[in-house]
Amino acid sequence: MTFDASHTPAVDDAVFRMPKIDLHRHLEGSLRLDTLLAIAMEHDITLPALSIEGLRPHVQLTKDEPRTMTQFLSKFAVLRQFYRSEKIIRRVAAEVVADAAADNVRYMELRFTPKALNNIVNTDYRHVVTWVCEAANESARQHNMDVRLIVSVNRHESIEIAMLAYEAAIACRDMGIVAIDLAGAEANYPPELFRPLFDRARADRLNITIHAGEWAGADSVRSAVELGARRIGHGIRSIEDASVVDLLKERGIVLEVCPTSNVDSGSVESMAAHPLGRLHAAGVKTTINTDDPLISGITLSDELRRAMASFGFSTPDIRRQTLTAAESAFLPETERILLVNKFRNWLFPPGTRPLSAIVPPPALP
Numbered sequence: 001m002t003f004d005a006s007h008t009p010a011v012d013d014a015v016f017r018m019p020k021i022d023l024h025r026h027l028e029g030s031l032r033l034d035t036l037l038a039i040a041m042e043h044d045i046t047l048p049a050l051s052i053e054g055l056r057p058h059v060q061l062t063k064d065e066p067r068t069m070t071q072f073l074s075k076f077a078v079l080r081q082f083y084r085s086e087k088i089i090r091r092v093a094a095e096v097v098a099d100a101a102a103d104n105v106r107y108m109e110l111r112f113t114p115k116a117l118n119n120i121v122n123t124d125y126r127h128v129v130t131w132v133c134e135a136a137n138e139s140a141r142q143h144n145m146d147v148r149l150i151v152s153v154n155r156h157e158s159i160e161i162a163m164l165a166y167e168a169a170i171a172c173r174d175m176g177i178v179a180i181d182l183a184g185a186e187a188n189y190p191p192e193l194f195r196p197l198f199d200r201a202r203a204d205r206l207n208i209t210i211h212a213g214e215w216a217g218a219d220s221v222r223s224a225v226e227l228g229a230r231r232i233g234h235g236i237r238s239i240e241d242a243s244v245v246d247l248l249k250e251r252g253i254v255l256e257v258c259p260t261s262n263v264d265s266g267s268v269e270s271m272a273a274h275p276l277g278r279l280h281a282a283g284v285k286t287t288i289n290t291d292d293p294l295i296s297g298i299t300l301s302d303e304l305r306r307a308m309a310s311f312g313f314s315t316p317d318i319r320r321q322t323l324t325a326a327e328s329a330f331l332p333e334t335e336r337i338l339l340v341n342k343f344r345n346w347l348f349p350p351g352t353r354p355l356s357a358i359v360p361p362p363a364l365p
Contacts, residue, residue, distance in 0.1 A: 011308070014315060016301045019106040019346045021325035022289050024233055024256035026152070026183075027112035027132065028079055029292025030096045033059070039082050060297055061264050069185075069215055072265040075295050076116070083117045086131050093135035101143035103299045106346075107339060109330060110136060111150035111181050114165045115157060125168035133175035146339070148330060150209065152181040153197070155189030162197050170204060178330035179207035181233065182224075187216040191223050198227045207330040209256065213237040214267050218244040231256055231328060236267065238284065239275040248284050254328040255284060258291035259307060260298050277311035280321075287325040288318070319347040 033052045036059060040047050048054050056062065058078045065071055083089055093112075100108050112132050114125045121128065133149055140147040151169035153162040162182075169177045180201050182194055191198075191210055201208050210224035211233035218241035224232055225247060235255035238244045248255070257276050268274045280286045288307050290300050307313050313321075326343040329336050 011315070012301075012305060015304050015308075015318070017104060018304075018319070018322070019343060020104055020300050020304070021287070021322055021329070021343070022100060022105050022108045022300050023231070023287055023325050023328070024258055024289035024291055025096075025100070025108060025110055026292050027093060027096050027110055028076060028116050029295045030099070030290075031059075031079065031082070031092050031294050032095055032099070033294070035092060035095060036079075036082055039084065039088055043084050045081055060295055066266075067264055068266040072295065073185075075292075080116055080119055084120050086121070086127070089117055089121070089128065089131045090135040093132045094139035097136050097139035097145070097147055098143055099293070100300070101140075101145045103301050105145065105300055106343075107146045107326065107329065109148045109150055109178065111152045111179075111183075113152045113154060113183070114168060115154065115161055125164050126171050129165075129168040129172045129177070130175065133172055133177065137176055147176065148178040149176045150179040150181050150330070151177060152183050153194070155182060155184035155186065155191075155193070157184075159194060159196060162194055163200075166197055166200060170206070173206070177206075179209050181209045181211070183211045183233065186211060186214055186220055190220070191227050195227065202228050207231075209233055209330075214262065214265070217241070222247060225251060225253055229253070230330075234258060234262060234267070236262055236275050236279065239278055239282075245279070245282055245284060249282075252285060254324065255279065255286045256289050257286050258289045258303070259310070260296045260303060261291035264296050271306065271310040274310065276307065277313075280311070280313075280317075285324050285328065287321055287328065322347060 033055060037052055037055055059075050096110060114128045118125060118128050136147050136149060151165055153165050166180060169180060182191055198208055207230055208228045209231040210229040212224035213221040213236055214234035217237050221232055221235050221238045222244050231254045233256050236257060238248060259274050259276055262268050262274060263271060276286060288303050290298060290303055293299060304318050323343055326340045329339055331339060
């Protein structure tokens with residue numbers, strides 16, 4: 001897989017230095033290769049070779065691998081073997097935040113799946129959620145960035161498991177939990193199967209984001225919106241139905257788009273075929289995110305540079321999408337306004353600010 005390399009060193013540096021927001025990053029897809037190798041050696045996890053390069057093809061998509069949903073998800077099956085203790089879970093949560101900060105991500109909503117982290121530890125989900133929240137929050141303080149947490153559940157697992165994770169999220173809400181997420185094998189498990197979860201979240205005023213329009217069509221996006229999602233994970237196949245595009249625009253629903261991941265997971269054939277540019281041009285609110293930096297071997301800076309090369313976005317276009325991400329952060333209104341103002345001042349300093357960047361942030365639906 002290749003990408004247009006028409007950017008310049010000056011653009012690369014400007015994108016890296018730009019304060020960034022990542023609204024869609026999975027903890028389980030963001031680990032460090034050297035940390036995984038250290039865990040394997042400490043816990044006698046059998047690997048084909050005791051080296052980073054020996055481990056890489058088992059947890060990261062390499063150049064010649066097929067880009068399919070099955071191949072993409074297979075990496076997570078391997079990664080689930082590494083969550084062996086509270087110490088490990090705290091370590092990886094802290095490192096994911098530190099790695100984002102090193103890429104000048106200044107605000108991140110990090111999602112994680114308690115079930116995935118708990119398969120070996122086998123403890124109360126509240127313990128797992130607490131470990132992630134405490135480690136992520138402390139790492140954020142150390143690296144001068146803002147982090148919030150999203151608890152994610154998988155479609156192929158039972159509603160009972162989902163509700164256990166949800167109860168843990170509510171119990172730890174004051175530790176930075178801002179939303180519940182539904183992820184996984186979209187085509188075979190419609191979101192309606194989890195209606196009790198979303199009914200409860202709405203009653204508890206916890207934000208909802210749902211993976212949709214990634215491996216299933218536009219109807220999946222419509223269903224997610226009807227179930228109360230205020231943001232859609234990916235949502236790229238919305239472009240297949242003009243009425244769904246209109247629905248997103250009418251309700252101000254924001255898409256958490258992850259272009260490289262969409263290619264890697266087989267959702268789209270190539271960057272050239274990716275609909276982000278068309279969705280943005282149609283007036284849908286879009287943001288650019290990483291999804292799984294380890295699996296795809298990327299940073300958020302990489303994603304923004306590729307979006308500029310592939311979709312013709314200018315630097316101001318990228319800044320505006322970052323501002324859209326700030327405006328759609330899952331924060332209480334006063335905190336969200338402060339975040340928007342902070343990013344507006346960083347991205348569009350007074351005296352250089354276009355009219356499109358000085359309107360007050362819209363209220364979330």
